[in-house]
Amino acid sequence: MTSVRLEDLCSVLRSKNAGPFLITLDMIFRDEQVYRVISEKKLITAELIAHMYGISVGDVVVLEQIDHLKAIKATIRRRVPSGSPGDPDCYGMNQEGPLLAVRFPGEVFAGAPAVRQG
């Protein structure tokens, strides 16, 4: 079965601190139709984010679909506050890694010609 990587659907897939205790994950999609499929079928949920990061759903404090931007935003609690000893990423700029493993079955985008499958 073919599958599609989240990363390949996004023009922006990034992480950044949102204050000292949160990291926010921005996913901006390239294609309107793809975004609509993902938002209408609710393919990206707080549960999915929690699963990918190995955290509890309660630690996903925001999950929003932003239609006019073709974007989904998730905000999660940091393991340690920004800059505290042991924090490997003071500004949270490289915490998108777990999202790179997100894949969707290709058939959900049937009819969205912009999606390359592989």
Added chain:
Amino acid sequence: MMGVEPIIRALEQGADVVLAGRAVDAAVIAAYPIMRGFDRALALHMGDIMECGESALLDKAEVTKILTPNRVPVVGTIRDDHFTIRAGHPGMICTVESASAHSLYERDTHKQLELPGGILDKGTSRFTQADPRTVRVSGTQFHPRPFTVLLEGVQRIGYRTIGILGARNPRMIAQIDEILAHERRTAQARFEGVGRFDVYYHVYGKGAVLGAWEPVPHQAPHELGIVVDVVAETQGLARDIAEDLCLKIAFSRYAGRTTTAGNVGYLFSPNVIDVGEVYETTIYHQMAVEDPLELFDVHVQPIAEVNVG
């Protein structure tokens, strides 16, 4: 973190240049239009989009490559019931997407922004393309609430010294977690009672960046970068422990070891670096204040004219 009020106070007293302490990003731009009587919600939303300059724009002619980043101004124009954003360079444009996407940046939510004296609500904002280079924004709301100032505070918790080591020997790499844990335990025993300290390892090539969030199972890489990170109550103690620990790792007697002249590459000699004071966030709190100015002294002073050349 101040809002618009202390900046307005300085402008009202005739300041040409305001040197402010930590301020809300949007307030730096919103202060002047609010002082002139424009709508608070629109002024703050305009400031919110403009505060990072060209990041609200789209580069159509590789302008940022030629000029280098952060050189292109963004021009905001406020009216009674809307504002517009346009690029300050003909090679760049402002689009609905580029102007509104900045609301995502470094915020937990795109819809609302908590500011001194209220919430900026962008949920009702309307973005339209006024012309190919200009975006028009209206409909933003500001919900006043009791005045607060975000209080951010840190506490010094010690001093840091680091050492940077490279591991290339496959037998060592296969056992690295046990080796590092063992040497941390022996350091804790050796320096017990001397002073308070903690040892952190950042093992690049083995989950250093994502830590517990790393989804990729660790396979043995052919090379590891190890940052030994010691935080202690004095700089001298941090340095002594880091030096000793790096040496112990370099000569750790792990199973199957053949590298009896040293197990790792030291990046530098001397092999440890004093990083200095270490701080931790201890306060992040919206503090209620009666008067928006009570925490901020505003002084206006003339600066002597300087003749150049």
